[in-house]
Each structure stands twice: as C-alpha cells, then as structure tokens.
Amino acid sequence: MKQHLLLLWLVLCASIGLASAQNRTITGVVKGSDGETLPGVTVVLKGTSMGASTGVDGAYSLNVPADNKLATLRFSFVGYVSQEVAVGTKTAINVVLTSDVQSLDDVVVIGYQEVRRGDVTGAVSSVSAQQIKDIPVNSAAEALTGRLAGVQLTSSEGTPGNNNVQVRVRGGGSITQDNSPLYIVDGIQIENALAVIAPQDIASVDVLKDASSTAIYGARGANGVVIITTKGGREGRTAVTYNGFGGFRQLSKKLQVMGPADYLNWEYERAQLTGAGVSGGTGTFKSVFGSLNFSGDTLNRLRNLPAQDWQQQVFGRRAFQQTHNVSISGGTKQTTFNLSLTRNDEDGIQLGSGYVRNLVNFRIDTKASDKFRVGFNARFNDQENLGAGTGAALGTSSIGQTVNTGSSVTSRLRNTVQYLPFNLPTFAGGDPTTAFDPEFFNNSSLVNPVLANNNEYRSDKRRTFNMGATASYNFTPALVFRSTGGFDITYADLNTFNGLYSPTIRQAAGGYQNLPFVTLTDGLTTTLNNSNTLDYTFKRDKHTLNALVGEEIYRQRTTQQFVQVNFLPSDITAERALANINQAVLPVGTLSQPVLPSTTIPVDYGLVSGFTRLSYSYDDKYLLTATARLDYSSKFEPGNRGGVFPGASAAWRISKENFFQDFTDKVSDLKLRLSYGQAGNNRIPDFLTKPLYQAGNVSYALNHVTTPATALTTLYNPDLKWEITTTRDVGLDVGLFNNRVQFTADVYYNTTNDLLINRSINPILGYTQQYKNIGSTSNKGLELQLSGTVIQTANFSWSATANASMNRNRIDDLGGLSEISSIQSGWAGSALSGPDYVARVGQPVGQMYGYITDGFYTANDFKSYNYATRTGVLNDGVASDASITGNPVMIGTIKLRDVNGDGTVTEADKTVIGNANPKIIGGLNQQFTYKNFDASVFVNFVAGNSIYNANKIEFTTSTANTSYANLLSDMNNRVRYIDNNGALITDAATFQQVNANATIWSPVRGNYFLHSYAIESGSFLRLNNITLGYSLPKGLLSRAKVQTLRFYVTVNNLATLTGYSGYDPEVNTRRGTPLTPNVDYAAYPRSRAFLFGLNLGL
C-alpha cells in the first residue's frame, strides 16, 4: 500500500510541475513483460535530443513541444526490444517492453562492419548475455556449450577451470590440423579468447559459420569465426553491479571396483596361474598378503577388512568454489566505460587441484567529436591451475594444447581406481596415505593414490594481457575510416614437481633413479594485429550500396624455455625444490643430468592481408554481399604465399514482398539466404619449406659423454600452400507473431581442399612424415534453431530456445592414398601395439579400429583340452588369438573374431568398430518467470557417437606388469581357474561347476588391445543446469537505493541420462591429434556443482 501511495505522490508532483509548462507533458510507466516496472529506461523524442529516463518506479515524464503532432517516443533499454510509440494527442503513454531474446535490430560486428542482425545474409548462431546469465560457471566455453546450433563445444574432462574445451564449427575440415575457430573480441583478434574472458563480461557471442561472412577474415576464418562483444558502458548514471556465486562441486559418478574379498580371491587366482617361484606368483602373494592358505585365518581377516574407497578419498571431497564479479559502468553522452573485476576461486574435486583467476576488463568508448570516435579495451587475466591431473605426464600437443603424453603406468586415475582396496595390516609404515609401501609398489607398480597425489605438484600459471584500441573517423556520414590495433601478451609459466613417492619417478624406464625432479617451462607469446578499413555507404531511394576496403597485418612470436632437474634430495618439498633447483646431486654412476635445458625454435609468424566487400540492398528486400580477401602468409614460400578467398551471399526477405503482406500478421519475417565462399587455413608449424638443420636436436655419445650433433628437422616442402575451405549454405529465417517465435534452418555443404596434412611418407626416405597439401574432406549438415516466448502473461512468462545440428564428415580424398595409416591414440604407450584409429577415404575422421569381441573360448572350441595344464588343441575353424592377447589360448580367455577367416586372429582382423562422430547434437534452454521468481532449465544432448573407453580396457585387464592392480567389479563374473578352496582346477567337472554362471573372460592377458567391448555409445542427455531465482520487489529495493537484487540457486550437471559405463560420456583425452577423438583414458572425473548466487545492481 505504501508503494502505491508513493507512486501516486510522484505522479502527482510530476503532473503539477509539468502542467504549468508551455509544452505538453507526456507521462507514463514502463513495465517489463513480467509486469514489473522498469527503472532506467531511456525515453527519447525521436529526432531530437529531448529525453528522460524512468525512475525507480518505472515512471517517466517528458515535455514535448505542444505543436508537434507527429512526435514519436522511443523507449529503449538494454536487454529489451526497443519500442516506438507515436504520441498523437495522447498525454499518458504506458509501455510494456518485451525482453530481448534476440532482437533483429541489434547490431553485430561482422567483418569489420556493424551490421543489423536482421540484415545478416550468412549463417550465424548467437547467444546473448540474457541467455547465459543464469549459468554460474567460470568458463566462458562451458557457458556456451549446447547453445549454438552448428557449434560443438566438448569439455575434454572435468578439470577445475575447464580450460580444455574443444570448439568445432560445423565439424571442422582439417584432418590433422587445428580446427579451432578464430576469435574476435570487440573487433580485435584474440588467441584462445574463451579462456581469457569471464562469462559475466560477455554481452553477446555470434558465431559465423559460412564463408560468406568468414571469408573476409581470410586466413584462419576457415573454421568459423567467433565474435564476442563484451559489455560496454551506457550513457547515464554510473551503475554498479555485483554478481557472485559460491558453492561446491561433488563427484558425479564412481566406478565400481572389487571389494577386499573379491580382490583377494582374484589375486590368489592370478598368483596360482602365474605359478610358484616366478615373480608375481604364489611366492609373491604370500609375501604380500602373509599367507597362501586360501581358507585360512590370515586371508579371511583381510577379506573382512573395511573396503577403502580410493575414488572417494581422492575425488570425493566437497570442492568449494566462489566467484565474484563487480562491474562499474556508466558514462556521458561522449564517453562510456565499463570496468569489470572478476575473481574465480575453485577447488577441484581431486586432492590438490584447484583454479584461481583474477580478471580485469576495462573498456572505454569516447566520441571525441561528431566525426571521431575512439575506443580502448584492456584486459588482464591472471590464472593458475593447480594439480597434476589424473592422466600420466602432461605435455604439449602438435597443436599447442595440454595433453597427456605419457603411458598408462603412472596415471593417477589408474593408481586411484586400481590400488589395493584395503589397508594391509602388515604394513609397518602405518597409514598408507602418508607412508610409502615399497614392497607393495615393487610387486604392483602402484602407489597409494592419496600419497601419490600429495607427491605430485603441478602449477600452470598463465598471465594474459590484451590491449585493443579502435578508432573511427567519419569523413562524411557516408564515408568512415576505421582502424583497430591489438596487442596481446601471454606469459605461461608451468612448474611441475614429482616428489619421492610419485609413481613417475619410481618407473625404472624414466631414469629418475627414485629421486624427485622438477620441470620449469616458460613461454611467451606476443601478438600484434592491426587493421584499417574505409567504409562507404551510398543510399538513394530504396537502394543502399556499401563498399569496404581494408588492410590488415598480424604478427605472432612464440618462445619457450624448458628446464628439467633430476636427482633432487629425496625428502624435498615442491616449494623448496622449485625455489632452488640447484640442489640436485648426481647419483653414483651418473655423469650428467639426462635432460639439458632447452629453448624451442622461436616461432615468428606473419600475415599481411587486403580485403574488400561490396554489399547492396534494395528496399531491405534483396540483400547481396560479395567479399574477397587476399592473404600473404610467412609460412609459405614467396610464390605460394598469397591466397585469394572470395565469398558471396544473397538474401531475399520474402516478408517484404507485396504479395506476402496478407500473411505478415502471422509471419512477421521471412528471409531466404544463400551463400558461397572460401576461406584459407595455414595452421601448420613454421619453417617447413626449406631444408633446415637444428644444432643440438640430436646427439651422439663419444667417450660416454653426450655430444650435441645436427640433423635436418624435416623433409621440407617448398610447394606448401593454403588449405582452402569452400562453404555453401542455404538458410531460412522465419519470425512469427511479431517475431515472438523465431526459427532458423540452415543446410550446408563444406569442402576442404588441398588439406595441409602431416602425412605419413615412405620411411625409406629417412623421415616418416611430411607436410603436404593433399586430399579433401567434406562436411554437410543441417542446423535448426527455434526460439520463442511460449506464454506471456502479466505474471508468468515462459520462453524457450532450442537448437539441433547434424553434421556428416567425410574424407573425400587423400591424394591417392586410401587411408592415413598407423593412427595410434597411444594411451597405453608401447603396451598397445598397432593402430587403434583409421582415417579412410569415404569415411569420417575418428573411426575406432580394433578387434571384435566374441566372448571367451569355451570347451566347445577345443578338440582336446587338458584342464590341469590349461592347454589344448583348438577345433579346426576356431581361430587362436594368442598372438594378439600375448597369452596362450585357454578355456575362458578372451576370444576375438577371426574376421578374415584365415584361421588365426592377427592384425589383419581389425575392423572399424566405432565412430566418434555424433549423429545429432543440440540443446534446449527454457526460462520461466512468475512474479518475482524466475527459473531456467538447460538440457543438452549428443547422440549417435561412440566412446573408446580405454579406462575399461585397463581396469579389466591383468598383464604381467599390472599384477596386484584392482579390477572393475564386472570382473567378478569372470571365468575362474581356482575352485572354492583356492586350488587350481584340474578337471572338467569342477571347472564347469565353478564357471556355470561366468559371463566374462578371465582378465589375464599379455597385452592391451582395442576390442569392441570397450566401444560404447556416447549418447547422452544432460540436465546441464537448473536455476531458481528470486528478485526482490523493486519498490522495496528502491528505498535502499538498490536497482536490482536477485538471489538464485543453481545445480550444474544435475543428471546425465546415458548408457555409458565410464565416468562421463563427454570426454576426449587423447587430443594430441584430431585423428583420435573420444578416447576416455584417465580423464579428470566430472563433477556436479551446487551453487548459490546473487546479482546486485546499484
């Protein structure tokens, strides 16, 4: 009641004050579609500078010259669709603004120019701040996942900070090269932008998907262009907003492993099979577990020990996180600014892992004069990722990503899942999570996972500083000169330490001699980018012609230093080791540090470009655009440096046609788009076109001293030239019911020719690979986007945005070869031999290649079989897979299919058993408001792809090198070779009785290999995000001088509907090359986040 009185009072005051003036006074209240009054709405008398803004109660009053009968008021407010109302003779105008899901009047900077969204002639997917405001995440990439049609963002694992997101626009054309898109932030090219921007700072994201819009970006535009606009300032009062959230994350799924009794029985069986007097045999069993008496007291006591859930101990913590974002924005008519400060503090669910980021983003735009505008943007990002992760040693891939390079033995996930599931009472050290058990390690190569985690330190610090300036000068209203300059420094500082009980240093092959080591990697990337354009617009009647010419230079320099110091004092801590690396003492017999300090080859890369665009529109009905760009890249020889990339597109706004006017009440907008264009890719290493030698890249030992030597780096190829992607797109945009419902459909066919491939060449030449332009790939697909307001009443609204895309990738040609041979994901190092992926002409990239699992050998497969020696003669026609499994064939060993029917299972029996490419991906976001409550639910899905569950192979296989490793509980149903008393079975009757219900083979094997058991469907439907919010009523807030105050709770990754047996189907751990997608090996398990947050506007 009080509120209403207040309102009345205000209105009265205003009326009294205005009634006395000469002019007519218009008053009114502006409300949002939710019925809530809107403060701060700009109300302008069109064509004049007369204006006002609404007060806290949404009311405004404005003087209008009394004689101006044609006056029109324009109501505008960020996040809402602007509205114009003719004044006529009215004196009170109340307005309801609808929130702006995606306004056709928005401008978007496409190709160095601002373009009205409605005039876009290419294929674009967009997300606005409105859509991601409810997603309290720290990673911009994570915030965008599933929201953009035709754009697949795959988080490779669940590491805190989530910086390893793979972004693919329409599949990606390159086979072996980086397919990441180009990022343009506020008009300036920024490397890997999603990693250096806070989601809270994003105003909008537009992804250009076809070459008609990307061609003008030429080089690097081939894989799409992601245009990010950050929030700028607004004219008016200085607004302060605070967005903060905090909460915790929890492991969302665990793998079921054997408990103490099952584990012990299995180890007993394995020891019996290995035999007496052999390493890992019964003798070792007795020394590890204290007894060989299967039913005796000692082993029974062990069986009854409490199970140690190592996954819980390593990944089970409630990982706290908090994010604070403060932004101050405002400005005058001339100058607007926005300063935003963000702090992320996130613990990982894995012990010792975490993520801290401080981010400053400052943007200022000023109109120096009517003709001259200047903008400046500075961004500083300081982040640290802590934690050694779950995989084996981390390295850098050929495309610059952080990837697992090591083999399986030292992976922390393996040590966590497979470690002894109980605490050995005989262990003298006491608590195994703080004391090392050398005997168990010698027998199993396993280190207690908690201990291992605490002995491995990794800190990945990145400091990025971006500076960008834009200037524009209007010679005439029609002729504009624009210039942008960007400077980018990224400093990377990666420190690792492996302490005394790290599994890595205990590997004999590593040469660490059981002593700690540190590595220090420092990298510096500087980028300079400048573009200048001249933009001319000609308008007459219904004709609009625009011409743009421009020039751009780009220069990048990357340097890196690496230092590794081994043989540090055994008890040293990470801090002390990293603070002083000079403490190493060479062990007896070692003459030098095995790894010398090194610098990488500095990479200087330059690009010089010129471009032009002509666009013409007639009456907003027919829109034509043609672009062309010429790029010169330093990566090629002078004759091949230039690449010309043309593009053209046309749009026909059918809804503007006269014949269509009868339908415009329902179909408010109907536009048909056609586009065709080309873009280039030169993302290959530098210095490949000349024969070049590198001193010190090889060495030879003289008198037992390593002497540096020199060799050619590659087989050069002066013929290297641009890889060219041609895109063809047909799109349809439909707006219904005054654009309340918007629908977009695109069909495309993209081909990439002259692929830059580091192809395998005849090794007889002395090199195994050489870069060459060969072959072509294609991607074709369909994308649908639908958004709209389903229900809109005074108190309740429901809006939804949905997208779905289907992409089909195909290798069309490999320059005469039928396949790229020997693609190895390498998760098990040399323990898994031969290729496990193929890339063949006529098929997509990412085909998993292995054996077909045919259950296990049974008595029916044998002519004769001796149960005591477990040897036999196979029936004719039954193939032996001994050479693949590395184990003699027995009843109960895994059986692989003899695909070619030649009588034995060999490498030739591998076939394609999985495809990493999804059939369809998409997402559905729904937002609800009811009075002061709001809610959103976001669901995304991927369907029809396969995952290569390498974890499952490792966790269900027992090789000679992995004895005493625990197995998945699936292996409780294995074929057993011991009877209920622990004795090896010697006769058929007992064997059959024990194994009557066996459903799976015995885990004993000599080698790892990929077989179809490990290929699983990767389809999932994820309830990615659910948020419930409450905004305090405006009236209440106004007294506290608060504009907005909203509280919300969110759950991220609440539930995933999937048949996948591993931690999470969204996974991609072998990222060293794009040829081995969707391997789930030692990924950081994904977590579920429970968050509470608030948005405060002052």
Add this chain to the structure above:
Amino acid sequence: MNFSLFSSRKATAAVLLAGAAGLVSSCKSYLDIEPTALTTTAAQFSTVSGATSAVLGAYDPLSGDNTYGTRLSMYYPYDTDELIGSSGTFDTGRRGLARYKAYASNTEIINPWNNLYQGVERANVCIKYIPQMALYTTGTSADTASLHRLYGEALTLRAQYYYELIRNWGDVPAQFSPSSYDQDFNLPNADRNQTLTTLIADLATAEKLVPYRSGAGITNERITKGAVKGLRARLALQRGGYALQGNTMTRAADYASFYAIARQECLELMNQRREHTLNPSYSDLWLGVNQQRHDAYNEIIFEVGMAGSTATGDSKLGYYNGPRLNNSPIYGSTQGAVTVVPTYFYAFDSTDVRRDVTIAPYQYANGANVQSAVALNTIYDGKFRRDWHNPPLPGTNNYLGYNWPLIRFADVLLMFAETDNELNGPTAAARQALLEVRTRAFNGNATRAALGVNTGSKADMFTAIVNERLLEFGAEGIRKYDLLRWNLLADRLAATKANLNLLRAGTAPYNTVPQYQYFRVVNGVVQWQRSFYRPSPANTTAPSGTTRVNWRQGIDATYVANLQPNGTAVTIGTTAVTSVGSGMAAEYVPGQGKELLPIPQTTLDTDPAIKQNFGY
C-alpha cells in the same frame, strides 16, 4: 544471383592485387622470417665444425633403443643355438621376432627400420655436401684432412646402416643421395647384391680417407681405418654368403671374389698389430667393456657409443640382458630377459675362459646383495652385467651406458681364417689365426687350445671355424647372421632342439650332466660345489651349507615340448604335452621365408612400389 559477378577468382585477385600491390611489395621482407634457431645447408656445410656436427648426427641413429641400444643388439639376433630372446609365446612384439613369427605391423620391426633409414638419409646428406665444401679442396691441410675423414666416416656409416637392413630384410630399397621433396617417393626393392657391391666400393674409397686409430687424434667411438676395413670384410662376406631369395637360401656365383676382398682386408689389419690386436685376457676385455674403460689393445675396432640415459642415445645392455638383479641395494635391478640355450653352456670346454664370461648362471634375488645360482633353464648371458659396473649402480635405471661392440679383432682373425680356408684350403695361416683366438680363450695355453681342433681338411677347418665363432662371439649379435650366410640356420636350430631332448634324457653327449647342482655363497659369489660335468649323487638332498638348484632337471618334457610351435601336441618320453611355443625358435619352420623379417606395414602402406618379402 550475384555469384556470377564474383565467380572468377582471377578477377577478384586482379582487383585486390591492384589495390594491394604497393602494400605487398613493402611487406615482402615483413614475411621473410629468419629462422634464428636453424641453419641452411650452405651454412651448415661451410665450416669443419658444422660438417663434424652433421656427421655426428649421422652417427646418432646407431645408438638408442630402436637400434643397437636394444632392438638390434638384443631382439634381432635371437633365437639361435646360443641365446633365447625374451621367453614366452610369440606375440606382436619382441617375442614375435625371437620365435620367428613376426608380423609386418610389429613396432619392433617398424621402428628400427625407420631409424636405420634415418641414418642412411643423414649419411647421404653428408656424403653429398661435404665433398662440395670449398674447404674440402682449398682449405688448410688440417681442414681438408678433417673433412676427408668426415666424408669417409659418412660413407662407412651408410654402409653399416644398409648392411643391417640387408641382412635382416633382404632386397631393401637403396638410395644413395639425400631425399628430395620432388623425387619419386615410391622406391622399389633393390637387388641386395648390387647394393652391397656399391657399398663395398664405397668403403674402398672411405679407407683412403680415414686415418688409422693412432693417427686419428683422441681415441673415441668415431670410425677409423680399422673399422672401415673390418666392415668392408664383413660386407664382402655378406655379399659372398648365402641369403634367402624367395624361400630358398642361395649364394651368388661370384662369391669367391668377395671372399678375396674380405681376406685381403683382414690380412692388412693383421699386419697392423699396433693399431688393433687381441687383448691377451678375454675376461679383462669384457670387464673393460662393463667398466667402460679404454682397452689398451684396442681389440674392439668399431663400437657404438652410448651415454646419457635416454632412449635415443643410450643402451639397455646390461639392464635388459645379463644376470637378473632384483632390487639389489648395491647393484640395482635388471630384467635378465635374454637366456642361454642350455646346450650352449655345454658347447664350451670346461677350461675355456669364455664360458664364464659369456654365461652367467646366477642372479641376485629380491633385495639381495649376494648371488644365488639359477636353474639350467634360466641361465643368463653375461657379457654385459650390471653387477660388473664400476662403480656399482644401484636403483632401476634402465640405461647403463654400455657400448655395443660391432667389430673385434678376434673377428678379423676368424674372418681371415674362414676366407683363407675357403679360397686356399686349410692353410697354416688360417689355422694359426684360428688358434690365436682359441689360445687366448685358454689363457695362453696353446696346447690345450689346440686339443681336438681338427683342421685337416677344408671342411674340417670350416666346421672348426663355425664352432669357434659360436664360442667366441656369444651374445654379440653375430651368430644368427653367421648361420644365415653359411645356410646353417635350419640345421643348427633343428640340431639344437634335438640336443636339448638328449640333454633332458641325459643321453650322450649329455650323459654326465648333473640332475641338480649345489652351491654355496662365498664372499657374495656363487661357488659351485660339484663339477658341471659329473652326474648328481644318488642322494640328491643338498648337503648342509649348500643349496640345490635344478640343473638338468630344469630341462623337462615341457621345456622340450615348448620348442615346437604353439598348440602342437607332442609326446616327450611318456609325457604328452601341448606346446605353448615359448621355447627357442619355437615357431621356426624352414622354407617359410622367416629367415628374413617382413617389410614393415607402414612402409608397405606408403610405398606402393615395394614388394613384401616371401612368406609374409
């Protein structure tokens, strides 16, 4: 549509080029980036130090896991009648090689092949550019001498790489100039005899360029004239020996002329005793290798230098092979993956010092600092032993820095004896060379050494040499290739399998081999309590203070059955056993082409011109 307007890329280019012409010309230098960390061919081969560094780069592929560090020294030369590579059923890795059932996709085949050809390429680069250097002809005398030597070394290295390729794979493609981006990448098989003939001629050139050891300055692992000559003799014997063509072992008609070359080279070396000669002590020679000290007699003429504890520059000699050390606090750990064929132990005379150098019938059990004896079926090779490392090297480091000897002077003597006998019959000179090697093996006791050596006829002399090379070169990666060039592999494998069954049964000549052996440990060393040549006592219980190990007992029906291919049902004596195929050369069947390795799959995939070897 407006496509037609811009469909011509040329038109667009013209427009753009016109506009950007000025810009681009000024930017040409902007885009010419100097690779500061790298050098061009001209710069690399402009100085002696640059050329030296490039030649060392050509040496580099000799060392490391994929070549003589592990694969070529410890996987490829087995199984034979001397040693058994990592026991177990054939698999897709090293056991596939050892059991003579390898597949083209085996990475143990792919990687060494790739590395050897990498060596060829690096040598080819040096061979092409060093003689073109201005300093090569017009430099100071020191410069020209250095460059001549480097050129000769490069020629020798290329010959060594091709030699290894040819003896393992047969008719391998051969390229004698550096690879070029615009050449034909499809290289066909080349006739191995032709390649060898070319290489033998190359080495004749190299001999003239490279100084003898004494004239080569600092002694190190670089090639000197002795190495060139020794290798030339070896290549000539390879060229003059048998080799697998299709599925039959054949020898070229002109073989004798190559024996003459080999004989001549050996003779010349035998006349340079100040450069290289036999170390009078066989044990000192091998202790020296393990202790990594310089041998005063320079018996090892050519060896691969290893160091650095890396997979590309060091060797696993003494870690992968040698007696098994299990976490010994003093001596460290080894794998003991190479074992000795029991009959090889008994091929030695009881007083032949080479037996106890070549064979190590002991181990260091888990955590022990003292030896313990092992059963006859698991005795280890012993020329590279971690427990001989000086100083002792505890821990599990895989890389011990042991060099791999390629050519010893003893080989020169025996090659001389062999070629002289082949060309001139059982001459006194041949017999003398043979006995020189043998006398050293009996610690200078010439009488004992000559005992029972029948050199009466050419055939007898040949047999004596075949036997002597078995005894002299055990574990040096020589036997398999000797047997192949003599066309004796099938015979010797079959004979050894038969002998092992005789050993199992204890029948002559193994009737005196004891069932069990007994040992004490004295000062940390195994001391055997009874002769190896005297049957066990009736009471087989170990006398007090001694420990019993299986000796002949270890060679049981299963051991013998496992010498047959996997899955073969065999009856040994009265025991019926199905072989798991884990024994010596278990999958070897003559006439199936397994004497050569398959051309790697990765090469077949990328080289349509190449033909796979017979039988694969």
